[in-house]
Amino acid sequence: MSRFINQVAFITGAGSGIGRATALAFAEQGAQVVVAEVNELSGRQTVELVEQAGGQALFVACNVASPVEIEAAVHQTILAYGRLDIGVNNAGIGGKFARLTDQTQADFDQIMAINVGGVFYGMQAQIRQMIKQSGGKIVNVSSIAGIRGMAMGGPYSASKHAVIGLTKTAALEYVRKNIRVNAVCPVYTHSTMVDELISVAPNLEDRMRKVIPIGRFGEPQDIAQAILWLCSNENEFCTGQAIQMDGGLTAG
Ligand SMILES: NC(=O)c1ccc[n+]([C@@H]2O[C@H](COP(=O)([O-])OP(=O)(O)OC[C@H]3O[C@@H](n4cnc5c(N)ncnc54)[C@H](O)[C@@H]3O)[C@@H](O)[C@H]2O)c1
Incomplete structure (x- = not known):
């Protein structure tokens, strides 16, 4: 199947984990892929x-x-491929694993700059180009921590809630410009970020897995497939949504 032939997908943080799996999946389906990575x-x-x-x-x-x-990266995309059809604002950091009172101003500012700033500036640059082309699709990577609180991850949870607010707002503002904007909210998914987190304590992975009804962590490909569908021509009607890719965690 080649759902993305002649389409250009710009993916931030595509050097690892969910972003890399998404880049590979888009390319496999015929897209020209831009790996925007620090x-x-x-x-x-x-x-x-x-x-x-x-x-x-x-x-x-x-x-x-x-x-x-980000503006320069989108400009390079246009120079190389002539258009931009899809933006995936995925780059993010987990930040410090600590209670609110042990998080510093620097911890807070860094996570907001990357996790929220990256989505905000990414969408600005992508939407400006998509308006010129009469449409496009954007997916922002939030988290289950953008729906619920996350003990020991206050700034991270705040940043991922903000991603959903920006997603819904952009969806409303640009729906009549033929731009669809959604978010995905993964549960624990095997990647550099989560592998670092689970390495801090023995049996942590087992304990985290037990709370996921489906009985396993997500794999980057699980999340990539949701992103692809949201960006495909099969999706014309879904916009402004935060799709929970969580193995049933928030169903109960
Ligand atoms: N893995 C999970 O369990 C999980 C769960 C929910 C949400 N997420 C979100 O998924 C996204 C991808 O994370 P992942 O799990 O694949 O982690 P990862 O650490 O494997 O990948 C993140 C990528 O983002 C890049 N990056 C970091 N800061 C950047 C910056 N300032 N500019 C450009 N690139 C930058 C990193 O270099 C890395 O390649 C993140 O937004 C993360 O918050 C992950």
Whole structure:
């Protein structure tokens, strides 16, 4: 199946985890993929993986906390591929695992700059281009921590709630411009971020897994498939939603 032939997908944080799986899945379906990543080594590795699988990808160095860098990355996308159909604002950090009173102003500011700033500036640059092209699709990566509180992750949870607020607002503002904007909210998903988290205590993974009704963590491909559907032509009617990819966690 080649659902994204002649389409260009711009993915932030595509050097690892969910972003890399999303880049590979889009490329497999025919999209030209832009890997917008702060980590040059891992970003270039994703490009290599896409090319080895027969796809087309471009690495663009980009710190999503900088509006100038995101704007420049979208500009490079247009120079290279001539258009932008899909924006996936995925780059994010987990921040410090600590109670509110042990989080510093620097901890708070950093997580807001990347997790919220990255989505805000990313959507600004993507939407400006999509308006010129008469439409597009955007998916922002929030979290189950954007729906519920997260003990020991106050700034992270706040940042992911903010991502949903921005998503819903952008969906309302640009729905008549033929731009669909949604968020996905993954539960624990195997990636660099979560593998670091579970390494801090023995048996932590087992304990975390037990709370997920489906009985396992997410895999990056699980989340990528939801992102692809939201960005596909099969989705014309879903916008402004925060889709919970959580193995049933929030069903109860
Ligand atoms: N893994 C999970 O369990 C989980 C659950 C819910 C939400 N999420 C969200 O999914 C997204 C992807 O995370 P992941 O789990 O794949 O983690 P990851 O650490 O494997 O990947 C994150 C990527 O973002 C990049 N990045 C970080 N800061 C950046 C910046 N300033 N500019 C550009 N790129 C930057 C990193 O270099 C890395 O490649 C994040 O927004 C995260 O909050 C993850």
